[in-house]
Amino acid sequence: MALFVSALIIGVFLGTIYGLMAFGMVASYRISRVVNLGQAGVAALGATVYYWMTAQWGAPVIVSLFAAIAVAALVGGFMGWCNLLMADWPKGFVMIFTLCVTLLLFAYVDHILPPTTIAPVSPFGSSGFNFALTYVAAHQIGTFAVTLATVAAATALIRFTRFGLFVRAIYDDPAGAATLGIPLSIYVIGVWAMAGGMGGLAGILISNRTLLDTVLLLFVSVYALAGAVLGGLESFALAFGGGVLLGTTEGILGGGVLGQMPPGTEALGTVVIMAIAVFYAGTKRRHLAHLQT
């Protein structure tokens, strides 16, 4: 039981971070129809800036946290601006461009970080408590709370504010929104910046537990993408839910709940769930497209 609870907590922790990144991917996809593979690079940069400010400069955690998110948002906004410049490019090309950004950011991060792998300090301290014979870290609880709060705030921003109204108008019909006088460029850059900020926050939160490793962050972004696809890259709720589902599955299968498993098999369950998610979302999408036709 304790093993299961422990695996579940780890899984939910990972899942909320996947969900947070997936949320940002859906936001940028809906406004530009581009899959934002730059989230991995932005996450790495955010985590690095946070680590650098806390560990090297000794800056307060909260200041470092917001500064790192701001830098990540800035890079996200830059990608949004580049997207505007590449408006007439095939979306596949733009997606590869976002990958270029990730590679360049990875190169920068690998260049400035020490050769040994490091873990930034948790913004929520290093304390913890026992629950059902399982040690729960403050970082896990804090991550869960912050992630939910961020997603809730972003949802409220999009659903209940004037900014969100304009963003939704662009989601539905960019050309129509432009004819209403909505400045597309500002909103596109704004949404990409928001996505970048979320990616940066995800990077900071996860690197405390999984170490600041660029390859690992790339996998995180792939899992987030799979979660986002579960909602057809259109639904924020399903994207977040998909991320949580994948993380929880990964946590449970990788947590030894099912006993000693042959090498590789613990990842098999996650892969199968990802495959089912893609298949489900893809076929549902085709069915909807057929009905629309």
Next chain:
Amino acid sequence: MNAPVTGAVARGGAVSRLVAPLQLTKLRLSPLAVVIVLTIAGFFLLPNDLLYAGSSSVVAGLVGLGLFLPIAALRELPLNGAGMAGLAAYLFAYNGSQGGLGHHLLGLAIAIICVIGLSLLGGLASLAVTGLYFVVASLVIQVGIEKVIFSIPVLTGGASGRSVYQPDLSGWFGTQRCIYLVAAVIVFASMYAIHRLLKSRMGFHAVLVGHMPEGASATGLRNWAVKLMVFGVSGLLIAMAGCLSAFVNGTPPPPFSFGIIYSVIFMAIPIASGMRDLSSILLVAIAFVGLPITLEHFGISIPPNFLSGVILLVALLLGRHRDRIGHLFRGMWQRFRSGGASDVEEPEIELTGAALKGNGAVPTGSVLLKELTTLAPPVVTDGSQIRAQGALEGRQITVRFGGVVAVDNVSVRVGPGERVGIVGANGAGKTTMFNALTGFVPCEGTTLLGGEDISSWPPFIRARAGVRRTFQQPRLADILTVGQNVVCGHGRESVERSERLAWLLDHFGLAAMRDVPVVALPFGVRREVELIRALSVRPQVLMLDEPVSGLEDDEAERLVEVLLGLQAKEGWGLLAIEHDLKFITSISQHLMVMEDGHLVAQGPIDTVLQEEQVRRVYLGEAVTA
């Protein structure tokens, strides 16, 4: 029959030159020459310790070639190239490390079979999910390979890896030079084979399936089989590349060399090459793989992620603005040659239907009718085992889209030699009726062909049985030429088929445009190309969806003449939807009028057009009491 279109030949030739760079399969001289020169120069000039860079480059190029096929033909982006190459490398090395030629060949066979199987799995995924969903599905396959298969130390050989046979040679023709030669020969042979494949009918079929699946089904192609064929060939090339990478290294590279990042880089190789010719793929591969190894050799250490990112970015920009950059360089070269004189500008050619077709050069009216009655095209059937003769009949057809009834209990019959027109306002359900009869949408009711129930047949089987159709928006592969588009379709190539196509192209005035990519053609001409494709084999029933929309009056008249003449000769049934009253009255014997999914009137055309309800629905005239 070619004589009347001489003028069009000249114009068509000029147009061909103008749009030649758009052709998918054209092996352009310059990149090919550069690649050949570089490869030969590398073989003779590179020192032994740099030949590894060359070998690795051509191997990466082979992966790029493998990925090029699904990207170019099917428009699917597979992100699992590195994983599949890695799997092949490990399987090859696992067997090969046991020593002996037999084990190496066994390893090669197992690697190829497994990777083709995995690639076919991707192909199966592409049958269910397409576009972005396919990208993610392929990513899932990559993650599966990486996290599951590469976690098995027995397969990967752990940290020490497994050794693969390399020839033990010394002197100028040393081990590395021999490996370079083997790798280059295999890659160039593969490139030639792909080039031939893309220029074959099979290649055209693949492009049509990828770009216009409905159009492919309407010509009788089994789309899923074509897709799987493409993925199978792609898997074969990637497997060969994987095995070669183990051979080039002497041991398979570590698993991270086959990780997600490399998958994306491999996928980016064909995209960054501009997707126009195969030789450019090798050039980009050299930049991606050969350059970093060479720089490292000279002590210039650049972080691999940085180099990959920059090369990817540059290649992306070059690929995107290739024409502009090429034009710039050509202009500079011309200025240099002419000593600073002004640019030599290519004449602009107006791409209108009349201009393309050599307006007036094609015989019309009674002259053409006379020709038709004295000369008919060779009759070609599609060679299918399925033979249905007689009428196409839809009985009580009902089509529902969710809660919307698009076609409500409508029956239609087109017998051999009969001509039936369907008219109605937009949204009346005419095209949906067509889609139901041809199997493109599920429906209630029964569809019969020659008395046989074909309701459960998929579209491609109906097409093979002789139910041929055109679409409102022509379903042609834009990147293929007219000639390539019209030869697409089920059935063997034969002299009769070629002669029939030549006859049709002549009579529609398109003979001079065989080599013009469809993308350069006006809408009306595309319609005619699609019609020719539908007629490339003798149909049982020909179904035309707004065939004269976008055509000039004289072109529409010629279309009527050709259709009527051909139908009189071959005796197939004709079912047409059209808004153009002149066309529909000239081509139909029997008229059906639809409104809001219902059939409101039908009968001989003169009678139906007199009915008040028809005038209200179709002609918009006020009905008086």
